[in-house]
Amino acid sequence: MTPPGLRERKKQRMYQVLSDVAVRLFLEKGFDAVSVAEIAAAAEVSKPTLFRYFPAKEDLVLYRIADHEGEAARVVGEGPSPLAALRRHFLRGLEQGDPVTGLSDDPEVLAFHQLLYGTPALVARLYAHLERSEAALAEALGGDLDARLAAGQIVAVRRVLAQENWRRIAAGERAADVRADAVAAAERAFGLLAGGLPRFA
Structure with a gap:
């Protein structure tokens, strides 16, 4: 390149x-x-x-988060299956404290998160970002109805996992104390996805 x-x-x-x-x-x-x-x-x-x-x-x-828009779509090609690749990527993000997983207690990250989710105009724009991310993932998964349904579920699961981590950290818990629960929740969530989406598992 x-x-x-x-x-x-x-x-x-x-x-x-x-x-x-x-x-x-x-x-x-x-x-x-x-x-x-x-x-x-x-x-x-x-x-x-x-x-x-x-x-x-x-x-x-x-x-600041624009580069994450096509992230899931890029990751699915890393194999051995789309869901395995996405699970591995999310768990790696938790390990590294990637802000996109919600598992970061860095003061600057927390301030940015408050700005983003505390401003209605930004929340509306964020949902457009999520829709584009979902569309890109659906295309990477094959583009048919099954792929679109799977992409919607995957994007929602990642969002809910991150929001739960953010919620706990915003309430005063340290990222280090949340990490074990966050990993267990991610493992459980991706297990449920694999059970419900066997084509992509």
Whole structure:
């Protein structure tokens, strides 16, 4: 695979800088209290430049999880079966404290999570992100009705597992104390999926 050229690297850096500046301001003042003009000024770019990179204010936040959108679809090809690959990937995420599994008590991660789930406009955009992730997974599983049904169940299971981990950590538990239960819950959930979706197990 050819490494990205200078122009592409500069473009990716700009995405990152704009998102980082915006998220910092949102965490300080609240999503609704920060204007696009304020973000542009803090990032030292014009509003039209900012909108070229991020057409909507919500996109500045969702950029941080954009790379996860096609993650499940990419993982299923790692075998030995789609569900085995997804189970292994989720368990690895728990082991590493990947924020997408909900098993992270890093203060910055917790603050970002509160911003994301505490802002109605971001929650609405997040569901669109989940729908695209589900559609990509369904296509990777074969694209037929069975694949679409399976993708819906898999995405829901991953979301519920992560939310349970977030719930406990937000209530004050440490990630290290939640991990064993999180692993057991993931094993149980993927076992149920395998039993109900034998074609993908």
